[in-house]
């Protein structure tokens with residue numbers, strides 16, 4: 724089951740601190756876009772997310788956007804934030820994450836994946852040998868039926884009490900840490 728679980732769980736990206744990421748050995752951050760940094764297909768991010776990105780840069784982390792969305796969506800978004808990107812990343816296949824690690828010149832275990840979906844971001848990170856942070860989606864999906872379906876399974880997985888009891892460890896104020904994830 725460990726392929727399906729993140730290293731760390733947080734509700735919002737603003738709750739992910741440089742110390743937390745250093746604690747799991749990360750030196751670079753591979754960021755999902757939709758429902759991680761902003762809502763689906765929105766061109767802007769909130770002031771809080773801009774401040775978080777700046778704080779990560781100041782703390783010395785390399786940042787890259789890794790999205791399954793098309794270049795037409797990802798490129799202008801990345802340009803606005805001044806970030807490098809991988810579009811059409813094919814998550815959960817490891818190809819996009821591995822390409823990102825190579826582009827940053829870092830071993831994969833030094834690149835932490837941050838995203839909102841178990842079946843793309845977290846599974847992809849685990850298949851790539853990268854630590855990961857699962858966030859709650861910023862906004863529940865209504866129209867994308869496949870994502871709504873996946874959310875129901877994700878909810879069941881995260882609420883599954885027996886699995887949590889076996890794996891749960893304290894990790895910060897809000898987080899849950901799944902060892903071996």
Ligand SMILES: [Mg+2]
Pocket residue numbers: 755756757758759838839840
């Ligand atoms: Mg997403």
